[in-house]
Amino acid sequence: FLGVATLGATISEPWWGRLLFFALSMAIGVFAIFRAAKEKNRLTIGLSAIATALIAILSIWQLSGPVSSFFTPTPETEPRPLPLPPHLHGAPDPLKDRFVGRAREFLELDAAWEGIVSGKSSTQSPTRTVGIIAWGGFGKSTLARQWLWRRFEKSHKDTPPDKIQNRPDALLWRAFQAGEGADAFALAAISYFSDRPGLELDDIPNGSGQRIAALRAAIGERRYILVLDGLEVEQDATRREGFGRLESAFLRDLLRAHTAGRLGQGLLVVTSRLPLTDIESNDAYDTIDLERRALNDDEVRLLLKLEGVREITESELAELIEISGRHPLALKTLANILAKHNGGRAAGWRKFDSDVFDIPPGQEKQRHLWRVLGWTDRLLQETERRVMSTLAHFREPVHPDWLYHLLAPGDILSSRQGYVIPAKAGTGSSARDGKNNGRVPSYSPEELALPGEPITGREIRDALDALVGLQLLRRDQNNDRYAMHGLVREHFRRSKVSARDGKNKASEDQTQIHTRLYRLYTSIIQPVWRPDGLDGLRPLYEAVYHGTKAGLHAEARTDVYRDRILRGTGSGGFYSSGKLGAFDAEIEAVTHFFDEPWKTLSPNLSPADQAWLLSEAAVRLRALGQLREALAPMRAGVDMAVEQENWSEAAIRASNLSELELTLGNVTAAVEDGARSVTFADRSGAWDMRMIMRTTHANALHQAGQREHAMALFIEAEKMQAENQPQYPRLYSLWGFRYADLLLAEAARAARHPNATYSDRAPLRGADNQNRRTGRVDKAEGRIHREKDHREAVDARGTRLSTLPSTFQAGDSEAQATPNDRSAFPRGNVGTRTPPHFDAGTREKLIAACDAVTERAKEALPIAKRNNWLLDIALDNLTLARAALYKTLLPIERKPRPQGASLPPDIETHLTAAVDGLR
Template identity: 30%
Template structure:
């Protein structure tokens, strides 16, 4: 029994006891975005859905931090039971910042609840949540779930139909390191294939030098893959592996509707409804797919490790089928999405369109969908109106490699620049400054190659501000000076003024007061010529200039 199963079992007992006084109960699983750490995942849909469910009249209002605070306030109004299952896709992987939550709205929510919460928030994750460690032993309790003991694992194997002496059952548990999912699959596999004989487990080949999480479960999955070879069950598992969330019935139907895809849907061609149900029952019997969801009877789901295993196997062993399937899913979600969605829920099919389009090697079309229908071109609808920085970033990550560079070479240079700069912008907006620099630098390089000097000046200025916020004054000055040169080359009056004020502010922070004042004065003189009705620098530029003047004790000038 794994974390999710344990929580579901506990919830079942709580439900039978009328939730023990909880006035509201809200649960959410982040495993719909996969199980691997380090991927770009988003809490935007959770935050918006939760705010709406708790009664917020405008879930789009405010920054991610504002939304987190507001949701905590709603939750605290009543004794609320909040269940957050599978948080690890939203946490930093092992290494620097391990366990920290990447999404600012979710991070703010959890810190707010850790500070004060009359209800209960239950989180499942493989890693400690670093952001609330300071509250441990006061309002936060960590309950480590170790792998199953030899005794508990042996009982589980017996329950699943395994047969053998107690010592041999315990030895099997030890060999599989007590991994709950692996033992579930092992017990079911032995029952079906070897009448439960535990001594036959050595027929399951080992995966050599496999350090990944869930390696023992993958051993059993590899055996199931051989067992179901040439049968509809394997095609179904491979179909589920195309998704990063429960596979909805309509999407599955789209994959089966056209000519069969060799190695993916060929065994499903002409399959009757009865035989389809028979194959599903076989998979449920051996714990490879989840029980039928009474709210979505045609949807298919499984443990994320199972989903990822069969998806990766299809991608590596049959790339043609992988691309064709994702191409059909791209067309399905594109045609079922609202042309211009108004909420994040309505936007989800378009995010899926982008993801499947990239997997189908249709990156150019996917980029056009993102720019035209998600961002609505220069309007920037998704982030300006909905504030979906994290969801946008998750979609954009489909075009990028792990280092923040372009993974897709088939895009036009204009779209490469857009994708890279949009990713950097989202990372910056989410407070992930160190990660934002690389895609912005890569985007700057493409933008300069396109001779788009005004955009290049803007991007360079943004990079300089990131370095300033990170405390790297030297790099901040270097990029700010470069932004001034690019702005002058562009001839764009606004950029020429704004980039001088950016550099002046950095010089101020570096202690170069006289240089900073001279540059602010120069920018203000340019401002008078560019917009005569504005005699002084205004907005952010005016604020930065006033900040310098106050430091120089020029109070009367600031007041005037």
Template identity: 30%
Template sequence: MPKVFISYSHDSKEHCQRVLELADRLNENDVDCEIDQYINGSPPEGWPLWMERMLEESTYVIVICTETYLNRVKRKEKPGTGRGVKWESLLAYQDIYDNDSLNSKFVPVIFKATDAAFIPKPLKAFMHYDLSCSGNYEMMCRYLTRQPLVVKPNPKSKLHLPPSNVQTTSTPIYSDRLPDVIGEFFGCEAELKLLNDAWAGDGTRIIQFIAPGGTGKTKLLRHWLDNNKDIDALIAWSFYSQGSSEDKQVSASPFFSHAFEKLGSTRSLSSFTTEEDKGEYLADLLRQQRCVLVLDGLEPLQHGGKGMHNELKDRAIRRLLTSLAGHNDGLCIITTRVAVHELNNRTHVKVHDLQNLAITDGVKLLQSLGVQGNGKELEKAVKEYGCHALALHLLGSALHTYLDDDVRKRDILTELIGDYDDLERHAFKVMQAYSIWLDGTPELKLLLSLGLFDHPIETEVLQVLWQAQIPGLTSNIDEKAWKVAIRDLREKHRLLSIHENRPDLLDCHPLIREYFGKQLRENQSDVWRQAHTRLFEYYKALPEKELPDTLEEMQPLFHAVVHGCAAGLHQQVMEEIYILRIRRGSMNYSTKKLGAYSDELAVLANFFTNPWCRLVSGSLEIYHFEILNWASYRLNALGRVHEALESMQLALEVAEKKENRNEAGVSAHCLSNLHLTLGNLKKAIADSQLSLFYLNRGVDLYPEINLFQQITALGGYANTLHQAGDTLLALECFRRAEQFQKKREIWSQFLYSRPGFNYCDLLLARSETLDVIKRGEYALKISLDAQKNNDKPYIGIPGMGLLDIALDRLTLGRAYLQQGNFSEASHWLNQAINNLRNEGSQDDIPLGLLARAVLYRDTRNPNRDFTRAHQDLQEVYDIAEPSGMRLHLTDYHLEMARLLLAEREDPASTSSGSGALTIQDHVAEAAKLIEKTGYKRRLPELQELQRQISDFAASGAGSIR
């Protein structure tokens, strides 16, 4: 991480504020930046030595060039003025002089183009960055972090020019994480033709193969990839390596890290402002060459529960696939048990239901495994096993190994014991036979050991279990016997998968892991617990650092959580691993620093017996309320608002059962916000009232925190009333909240944090612009002070952070926009949106985008940009529609209608709009949503648009866009 120091002059209060914002933004973007404003009082060594140390220790020194700065450098101001700049410039000049007039440290930066004239002479010859120009901040960050926009290729070997009659090949991008599948391939002619035609260029961008587990989806892809020599770039990934069930909580982070590495990108996952940015970035990388992308076993990343439509859980994967569906010269191939909802009705996306094997192909499969018998017996066996590819593969291997290859001896296999899915029970029937035949052997112990995992493992992990000498699993088996068992399961029984160039990797079909894992858990529960306990100890000790810094370094801790919880050590795992090393107490490190909402949610799932509505009982009950809250917040951040609602509702029930009114009040307030996001205004108001009921009767153990909760709840109630159109009562509640705050905080002038933002929203609706600017500046100062002094909990409100700063800047941007000060509005709105993206709160990002769309749409704005307005509104739709954020959708339709009207009335407009909806369509959609949600605040805006449409229709002009 580069260390940066900013040298600047204190020209004005506003100038100092901009420097502070620049420093804050650099720190948020993983650049360690220091300025004098971060010092509380004065440094221990005094200012001169501190400045000298900063210049010596910093990788770079940013010099903010202004007329005042240059005058102080040249000693043109009176003695005693600007001594800091004079001292720093003297040190800088000496540094350049000592370096033989070379400059590798000092970076000139200006806030406006005219300030280029004030760059000191020794720095004029070097690159400067004008931060008033779009894109220059990114270019500066590229320089500071040494991430060039264009990279010169590394020199390789001498240019080889072969004869013209010899065909040459380029070095391919090749990453294949699909397992090799044992046995010959039969059938699927239609599927192979579909793949060949798509790769030949028939316009298909994505193919989805839909089928239950074990029907041969992976084997089909393995065969096509192995026999297609025209693929120069391949990224093949299997999500089955992280589990096969739809209710499994899987993180896509390992896939993105791997794909970035293979495609030559050095960007870290934490460098993206949103999950959507990450998905779009990978799509752009894939489009740089004609590439085949295989995503095998996508169902763990889909919502398959009650009331869901198989939508994607992961926002980055969602953006990746929708982007590739829109533009992709290569081919993306998905295998899953259910079609992806977001890809429905896409022109260049094909969905193909992969059927079980044809009877003739099933017979060929059995014969290829050495099974003998007449045609009728073989056909009968294929039918009995449902033409299921995996079941027939297992049956053929069993008959060949144990039953003399005679198909008639299949009757020896007893009926399956237990409750299993009809489609998979045939495969499980053969696995049951194997567990009998292999009883007491190292081979069965190995299969049971693989059932401890939901992913492939390295042999060194198996070594950990073997060294533990677990009775009934790994005891009394020597190392040679283990190696023979591995060989026999691969070659003789053909039950283990093979990964190319990974002989150390042990893997099998997910259904095999599932079956033998269940057998171990249900029939040898003590062994199950002992094995998982040993794995927990192994994985928790694996990271080199007690507190890992990156997602990659943290992966062993995620495995530790899985195995510790499987061993029943939920409280120990919660305290030693999750709270202490992943979450890091109140720091929320994995989400705030790494943006790992999906990964942390996958971790939290281990504390549930049924995510997100039933928790593990026992000693973990003391954390039930916290776990439910944590899960809800992360679900909401990922745009999974309905699931967040379910978890928070349960948190309220837990608090009520404990008779903890403070916790109940907090949960009810959060429920109100979630209902508000979804557009359930009546429920939002009811939960707000419930929150006030509990908090007003709670125990005042921590006055400052309880104060915050009560003010927030009252402000939340006022906000729901405002959205429902009850402006007068909302105004009264906001004023009461502010008066209550002033009673408890004598220094307080106005509401701040979220209540202050919502109050300003109402005041803007009443056109009280000047009051809002005053309030916004006041709130921003408190938010910045709270962030700068986050170790001092009583500056501002406990827990204040980047979101508060973002909302305060959004308030100022909207106020200046209402005032018609478009340059200031642009300044504050852009900062607010950047902050909202960095914070990652999906339900708040549309607020910033909607406001900036108004800025771009406003015909009074000399820099209006209808194209950018469309882009911002499209992003609002992309966030709000899948998550069911109906208030944001209403605002989207209303603003789209206004934008289309502005385009029609502006003679300079060259935009033709986006989408097929007319103004009437958008207004009609908004009207439906207002009626369904009770979002009556927007009724005047709706009525105004309806009037304009009516006037236009009366003029005889017809439909307008």
């Protein structure tokens, strides 16, 4: 009995084998009880009964487990996605054991990450976003990098870094640089989290919402840490209402979505000089303000010691604290100077100091740092000062080869020359392949070299080593480039001229260096005429910046921006905006041509160039959702085109202005500018302009409730279309969509408000009628806010899409018969006072209108598909869905349609196709 039971207990699989042995042991037990009873052995009977009962209980327990598991199998959980290697773009090296202080900040960051990992927090929700906020030089980036090293990279006793618990599955550090833009970050983030390093900008969606969705899908179930370092370059630094607001819609949406927990399980760490005003301080967002958490005396002493100041008394420590203001960057700078030039002693520091030092306007709070940086002006050798001043005028880390062209032209042949273009960025059309009319400019060594005595390549390398030793420069071991702190850059960027030289000499020096950098970027750093991808365009965007700083606005606009970045404005042009969708980089480039953003352009540009740039600025601002900012350049562009009597451009710009005003709810202004666009188009004499502008004006009139006038203009526009292209007699694309919107207006209202009727009664007069039609009047701002119903949302989307091209061109479609649409359109006004009934005659007219619109869209859709007109396909599908929906929802005689009535399946099909196309 015991042997069989023990053998059964040792069997793990299969489960029925174990039960078989238990059953056999119970049979033996029962037989033993029977034999003992015959022999009247009570002790044996008792022991056998107890043992058999225990085996029976064990068998039942074992049986319940396998049976339950057999009938209700546990679903297999999906494996977590594989971790990604950390990507630290532009991150400083950790100081490791040389880091001083900030124990409290480390604890706060640790607590935030533990809350993310566990999903629990001492507060109601875990802290998902931590902002390390302080002015420059307080060690924000250093703190964030040191925390990552301390938490995830430093070995703890016998635990190697890769075995540390709660490591993130993905870690992305992104250092933001001036001129780089949010497009580059969006591409980098989606590429990293999707583990697809070969992605280009045209491989990811253009819209902010779509990019957020793509990023969320790429992150998946990974636990992640995302560090946005130096985010102030993407924030509004003007001390106005929008102070601290992120300029990029994608970055704003990312910040809000992550903080709300909609991106997944991760921690976002932001370092910035400016507050993050796009999110509110709450449980999910915590701010670490380093300016209010100064280093104490012991921490200052330790920092000075670690940087090489070995001899310091209490009085000297107090003096250095007063000089530095406990500012970490000022302390490190003076410590390195004392270590290198004073034998590591604090005594005698006054010989480096001066009461006269330059403080940039508006930065008086940083006077301690500027005072200490002034020490370098008296300590650096001439070659070191020239190298620092040259490096400071770049906006990105600099390869030493670039310095050879500027400072050591005699050693150019021994250098590698130029910029190593990434594989895809280097593809494209080179001027040297003979495939383009344009060409990359070629400059002699003298034209690239900066004024002054040339130095040697050896002297440049020695100067770079000395500056790294002073920690004024940081060398990136991965790409052999040199970077510096932003405030150090600002100090050395300011021209060092004597008082007798004056401001004119300083301005002349600035012009000289920006001219050389402009030439360097357009010829050496980017030797490809029309490079592909955002990485390839980056040097050209930098060339635009330096060209405008040098006063070469006209040349930079034509030779670099228009011809190389946009690849022209004709067929196949607008590469950067149309193909890549790099609107953030585009708006940054266009800004450089303005003396005052969106108001005053440089006088170095011709009136025609100014008008063109105003239009480009308006289009790009509108594409980025900065609608109110787009109004000023758009209005100015209209006025300039009128002054030049360029009626086609005036018509286009007035039309765009009308659409923008309509989107913002300023219906009265939209109607007025729509009428102006018709006037300008008529003066141009171009039939397609005259046709298109009538539809713009008609759409504004429709939204203002003047539908009889709007109908007349649509009919007139379609007549022009039929006369000039008889094989394509109907309005199509956006213009046909707007016409259909007017034809469906009454049916749409009846479907939403089944108890209303539409008779030919006199409309309400004046503002009351307009208010009922368009919403409410905002007395404070004097504009009308329209109802956000389904139709108007569609119109707003349509008008935004229509503004992306800089010119309007009429397309083609196939010939189709045109029914008398006007006869199917019921007269009346939305503001009409109506009796409380719905007659059969009105319903028939509304059904006829739906059928007429359906017929138009069904004829147009196959043509659009054959020609792959994506916008037309989307709009035709949307029109078909709306017409079918309204027809289905129309009330029957005096009764509304029953609740829960089924809808035709084609409606969902068309709506899905429309949404996919409009994305």
